[in-house]
Amino acid sequence: MPTTVQISSRGEGERAGVYPGRVMTGETLYPRLEPLLAQVQKPIQYVGGELNAQVKPWEDVPVHWALMYPDAYEVGLPNQGLMILYEVLNERPDALAERTYAVWPDLAALMREAGVGQFTVDSHRAVADFDLLGVSFATELGYTNLLEALDLAGVPIHAVDRDETHPVVVAGGHAAFNPEPVADFVDCAVLGDGEQAVGDITDVVKAWKEQGRPGGRVELLARLARVDGVYVPRFYAVSYGPDGTIASVARTRDDVPARVGKRTVMDLDEWPYPKTPLVPLAESVHERMSVEIFRGCTRGCRFCQAGMITRPVRERTITGIGSMVDQGLKATGYQEVGLLSLSSADHSEIGQLAKELADRYEGSNTGLSLPSTRVDAFNVTLANELSRNGRRSGLTFAPEGGSERIRRVINKTVSKEDLVRTVTTAYANGWTQVKLYFMCGLPTETDEDVLEIAELATEVIRAGREASGRKDIRCTVSIGGFVPKPHTPFQWAAQASAETIDHRLRVLRQAINADRRIGRSIGMRYHDGKPGVIEGLLSRGDRRVGRVIERVWRDGGKFDGWSEHFSYDRWTAAAAEELAPFGVDLDWFTTRERTEHEVLPWDHLDSGLDKEWLWEDWQEALNEEEVSDCRWTPCYDCGVCPTNGTEIQIGPTGRSLLPLTVVGG
Amino acid sequence: MARQPDGPPPPPTVQKLRLRYTKRGPLRFASHRDLARALERALRRAQVPMAFSAGFSPHPKISYVGAAPTGAASEAEYLEIGVTRPCDPDAVRAALDAALPPGIDVVDCVAAREGTGGLAERIDASVWRLELPGVEPAELGSAVAAFLARDVVTVERRTKSGLKDVDARAAVAAATVGGEVGCAILTVVVRQVTPAVRPDDVVAALAAVADLRPPSPPRAVREAQGRLDDTGTVADPLGPDRLASTHCQGEHATV
Numbered sequence: 001m002p003t004t005v006q007i008s009s010r011g012e013g014e015r016a017g018v019y020p021g022r023v024m025t026g027e028t029l030y031p032r033l034e035p036l037l038a039q040v041q042k043p044i045q046y047v048g049g050e051l052n053a054q055v056k057p058w059e060d061v062p063v064h065w066a067l068m069y070p071d072a073y074e075v076g077l078p079n080q081g082l083m084i085l086y087e088v089l090n091e092r093p094d095a096l097a098e099r100t101y102a103v104w105p106d107l108a109a110l111m112r113e114a115g116v117g118q119f120t121v122d123s124h125r126a127v128a129d130f131d132l133l134g135v136s137f138a139t140e141l142g143y144t145n146l147l148e149a150l151d152l153a154g155v156p157i158h159a160v161d162r163d164e165t166h167p168v169v170v171a172g173g174h175a176a177f178n179p180e181p182v183a184d185f186v187d188c189a190v191l192g193d194g195e196q197a198v199g200d201i202t203d204v205v206k207a208w209k210e211q212g213r214p215g216g217r218v219e220l221l222a223r224l225a226r227v228d229g230v231y232v233p234r235f236y237a238v239s240y241g242p243d244g245t246i247a248s249v250a251r252t253r254d255d256v257p258a259r260v261g262k263r264t265v266m267d268l269d270e271w272p273y274p275k276t277p278l279v280p281l282a283e284s285v286h287e288r289m290s291v292e293i294f295r296g297c298t299r300g301c302r303f304c305q306a307g308m309i310t311r312p313v314r315e316r317t318i319t320g321i322g323s324m325v326d327q328g329l330k331a332t333g334y335q336e337v338g339l340l341s342l343s344s345a346d347h348s349e350i351g352q353l354a355k356e357l358a359d360r361y362e363g364s365n366t367g368l369s370l371p372s373t374r375v376d377a378f379n380v381t382l383a384n385e386l387s388r389n390g391r392r393s394g395l396t397f398a399p400e401g402g403s404e405r406i407r408r409v410i411n412k413t414v415s416k417e418d419l420v421r422t423v424t425t426a427y428a429n430g431w432t433q434v435k436l437y438f439m440c441g442l443p444t445e446t447d448e449d450v451l452e453i454a455e456l457a458t459e460v461i462r463a464g465r466e467a468s469g470r471k472d473i474r475c476t477v478s479i480g481g482f483v484p485k486p487h488t489p490f491q492w493a494a495q496a497s498a499e500t501i502d503h504r505l506r507v508l509r510q511a512i513n514a515d516r517r518i519g520r521s522i523g524m525r526y527h528d529g530k531p532g533v534i535e536g537l538l539s540r541g542d543r544r545v546g547r548v549i550e551r552v553w554r555d556g557g558k559f560d561g562w563s564e565h566f567s568y569d570r571w572t573a574a575a576a577e578e579l580a581p582f583g584v585d586l587d588w589f590t591t592r593e594r595t596e597h598e599v600l601p602w603d604h605l606d607s608g609l610d611k612e613w614l615w616e617d618w619q620e621a622l623n624e625e626e627v628s629d630c631r632w633t634p635c636y637d638c639g640v641c642p643t644n645g646t647e648i649q650i651g652p653t654g655r656s657l658l659p660l661t662v663v664g665g
Numbered sequence: 666m667a668r669q670p671d672g673p674p675p676p677p678t679v680q681k682l683r684l685r686y687t688k689r690g691p692l693r694f695a696s697h698r699d700l701a702r703a704l705e706r707a708l709r710r711a712q713v714p715m716a717f718s719a720g721f722s723p724h725p726k727i728s729y730v731g732a733a734p735t736g737a738a739s740e741a742e743y744l745e746i747g748v749t750r751p752c753d754p755d756a757v758r759a760a761l762d763a764a765l766p767p768g769i770d771v772v773d774c775v776a777a778r779e780g781t782g783g784l785a786e787r788i789d790a791s792v793w794r795l796e797l798p799g800v801e802p803a804e805l806g807s808a809v810a811a812f813l814a815r816d817v818v819t820v821e822r823r824t825k826s827g828l829k830d831v832d833a834r835a836a837v838a839a840a841t842v843g844g845e846v847g848c849a850i851l852t853v854v855v856r857q858v859t860p861a862v863r864p865d866d867v868v869a870a871l872a873a874v875a876d877l878r879p880p881s882p883p884r885a886v887r888e889a890q891g892r893l894d895d896t897g898t899v900a901d902p903l904g905p906d907r908l909a910s911t912h913c914q915g916e917h918a919t920v
Binding site: 035039043046281287332333365 | 767
């Protein structure tokens with residue numbers, strides 16, 4: 001018979017009530033989890049023990065972080081952001097960090113039955129025992145998984161219902177630039193780069209605990225709200241006008257900032273993380289290690305939230321990259337390294353870097369890859385260099401728009417001739433498969449713009465067969481529905497309806513299949529328009545959308561990024577019911593074009609971009625005018641550098657890869 | 666003719682090493698594919714001079730023998746690797762062990778001896794130890810007696826293509842019962858036949874013949890693999906190679 005022993009003053013008694021049998025915080029749940037694992041699919045994802053995983057004694061540190069990626073382990077484990085924070089926090093002597101991922105429904109059901117709470121994979125500790133739960137939202141479709149994890153953990157899903165015994169729920173990642181739809185569920189959101197912010201948060205929590213938790217949870221959150229880049233939604237009140245739009249967002253305390261700015265790490269070489277990337281036993285979506293070669297992008301693609309919110313461009317130096325690649329390969333045993341960024345061919349030293357890395361790893365069965373997608377001949381040259389020791393199979397380009405006109409609208413200008421020439425060059429250099437990424441449903445788009453994708457693919461196959469002398473080349477056209485995102489020039493745009501997207505994809509497929517002799521060399525990959533509509537609701541939603549998320553989760557919704565779990569009907573039914581009392585609906589949030597002066601739900605969150613500049617850029621988009629990259633042309637006043645006191649950080653440094661030290665003799 | 670990469674063919678295999686490794690603790694939940702991935706990466710980290718296949722996507726030369734199922738622990742998993750320069754088996758064992766996560770422990774490594782036959786031919790049976798928490802030894806004893814009295818015990822197994830009938834009895838060469846109050850232990854010697862009979866199948870068979878239903882999932886550990894002899898024990902499959910190591914080995918290369 002379990003006896004409750006009061007170990008510290010953290011209110012274990014209460015939580016032992018939630019899950020009987022647990023006595024102290026930080027205790028492992030593994031003995032009770034193990035019998036459940038024998039009954040579920042892919043149990044390896046729940047046991048931890050990955051290479052480079054870290055386990056620190058609970059009592060040795062004052063601050064405990066659980067870090068969550070709100071999707072399945074195989075998707076979440078390779079996430080760079082979480083891996084970086086995991087290392088940064090575990091390097092601190094006063095903190096530990098463990099990871100937790102979304103649990104599949106088969107295990108979740110067994111856990112509820114057996115009274116086993118959401119756990120970390122590192123030490124199988126209860127998430128409820130941690131001081132902080134950091135959740136990284138790369139996409140809004142993870143929101144229902146947050147609610148599921150909180151509920152499984154025995155933590156109240158509403159932030160207002162939590163007390164000082166519960167973890168502080170911190171949202172991060174790109175979606176945190178509009179956390180309003182999850183404002184009821186998270187305690188705070190961190191805007192921008194997390195490396196330094198998690199350290200500041202740790203300091204605040206540590207001091208508050210050492211002082212004996214003065215003022216309880218509210219005081220802790222107020223202190224956190226004064227940390228640069230931390231937004232605490234409960235200290236901001238939102239009011240709505242008669243037309244349903246936001247009338248105002250006002251802070252409810254004087255000691256928190258009126259607008260919250262983002263964090264920016266300026267010298268990436270000072271933050272060479274992850275140093276020892278995690279290597280799972282289980283299969284994951286990326287069977288390679290990645291080195292981030294720069295952060296930020298100034299290409300100015302108007303649809304791209306990542307490019308807008310991560311400005312300015314900050315390059316890692318060639319020497320910094322070289323040592324991260326070397327150290328990472330040694331620490332992981334991976335056979336492939338991806339040189340990651342939003343547009344890797346734009347690194348000022350990329351040509352030299354590609355050559356020197358290819359030289360260094362020649363004959364070692366180590367693959368190098370650039371996930372870069374800009375369409376120009378230089379990318380083919382780079383890809384040739386990186387693949388000179390291996391196989392040339394697939395190469396990916398992202399023209400994004402089907403017609404030259406729409407490419408001017410989105411500011412991703414490349415002429416049809418250049419595009420065909422580039423892809424043909426790839427075929428002529430021995431690449432047999434080219435993948436082309438496009439979007440559908442872009443602002444001002446017509447059926448004709450999308451139909452040009454078929455013409456382009458046909459042209460590419462014709463020219464490619466001729467240039468390579470081969471019939472077996474292939475072109476895969478991959479199409480995603482466009483979702484307007486906050487902090488971009490398209491934040492005002494009307495999202496295309498699911499019907500519009502589905503119609504355009506249908507006519508495009510017919511056009512591609514019209515000539516079978518060519519069409520059989522063209523593959524087409526796409527999703528229907530429905531998930532994009534829900535992503536649109538969650539992306540540009542405000543606090544009223546929180547009720548929809550909660551309703552969907554209560555009705556059984558989770559894993560919304562997985563087509564076999566996503567239910568459009570469940571979302572539309574919940575949206576209709578929960579939004580009606582406010583006089584708004586799903587279309588109001590998605591297919592409605594916003595006006596210039598409408599208060600947007602994220603206006604009090606500062607990505608550094610000047611709203612007036614965003615509006616001008618939106619008007620220029622509608623006029624099909626382009627804007628150039630500020631890396632090579634004068635500043636066009638997007639606002640980021642003066643707001644944040646930053647500037648672009650690029651080379652070339654003029655240096656080379658440092659020679660490797662010889663190991664083992 | 667199939668296209669070949671430019672350049673010289675990869676260096677040939679000059680030595681084969683045979684290893685015994687374990688699947689302990691939480692890593693019993695690793696599948697064979699998970700283990701294979703971990704081993705290949707560890708071989709790279711340990712800088713073992715692996716031989717690779719030729720072609721556009723070269724693969725390291727590794728052969729696995731009879732992998733334990735997901736969820737079953739093992740003290741005796743085997744594999745063979747090809748290397749491009751002679752290596753000291755002990756150094757490879759230590760380096761590889763250090764490069765693998767705790768729980769996958771490399772416990773033995775020998776150089777294959779020419780003319781003694783393949784590793785796979787030396788393995789035709791497994792010794793399994795099954796812990797059954799919540800089951801009394803006496804209860805298990807009578808269930809096992811009922812099981813052994815039968816010639817055939819058909820159980821259903823869930824496979825990717827639906828349910829399949831498997832005879833769990835014929836493959837069982839011996840079964841003994843032990844343990845203590847509250848946790849019976851079954852030791853079974855199972856021949857490696859096709860379709861394979863797994864520990865789960867034996868447990869299902871006990872349910873079928875004696876309605877024995879353990880309150881929580883049994884824990885299975887493969888204690889040994891090898892050739893089953895007339896006395897009902899299995900021989901060390903690395904034995905024939907070990908004999909050789911007393912008189913051989915020219916140069917040793919460090920790993």
